[in-house]
Amino acid sequence: MTNSPDAIGYLQQLRFFLSKPSNIKLYIAWMGAKRAGYLLLRRESTSCFITEAVDERFREAGVATGLVRFAQECCADLTAEILLTNTASIKLHQSAGFRLTGDDGRIAIYRFKRGQ
Numbered sequence: 785m786t787n788s789p790d791a792i793g794y795l796q797q798l799r800f801f802l803s804k805p806s807n808i809k810l811y812i813a814w815m816g817a818k819r820a821g822y823l824l825l826r827r828e829s830t831s832c833f834i835t836e837a838v839d840e841r842f843r844e845a846g847v848a849t850g851l852v853r854f855a856q857e858c859c860a861d862l863t864a865e866i867l868l869t870n871t872a873s874i875k876l877h878q879s880a881g882f883r884l885t886g887d888d889g890r891i892a893i894y895r896f897k898r899g900q
Contacts, residue, residue, distance in 0.1 A: 811854065813838070813847050823851040825859060831895070832859035848873075852880045860898040865891050 804810065811823040821838035836851040855862055864882055866873045868890060878884075882894035 809858075811851070813842075813851055815842055815845065815847065818842075820845070820847045821851060823855055825855060827859075831861045831863040834859075834862045834864050848876050849880070852876060856880065856896060856898065862896040864894040864896075866894060868892050 807827045809825045809827075811825075812819055813821040813823070818841075819839065820842035821836060824835040826833040826835075832855075834852070834855050836848055836855075838847045838851075862882070864873075864877050866877065868874075868887060874892065874894070877894045877896075880896065882896045885893045885895045887893060
């Protein structure tokens with residue numbers, strides 16, 4: 785989880801992908817032949833941490849909503865760590881049924897548990 789709105793270059797992405805731990809699954813969202821975004825799921829003993837990012841060109845097209853729904857199908861218990869200033873991501877997760885469980889003044893913690 786980066787908790788950063790900064791762009792990540794292709795080389796940095798490739799390095800991460802080649803060295804990622806086995807508890808991390810990475811999914812790419814495509815719009816036609818273009819990469820529109822990604823979903824990263826990191827399984828831990830207590831929950832599965834979710835991170836999604838969507839290319840600016842594809843925002844407002846439902847890509848992030850689709851990624852979150854896919855994650856909810858994959859994992860019954862999800863945790864999202866979101867910068868308090870990232871209102872778009874907060875709204876997305878709230879609308880998908882995530883509930884605020886706390887914050888540290890900079891990062892909010894949202895949880896989703898299937899069936900609750």
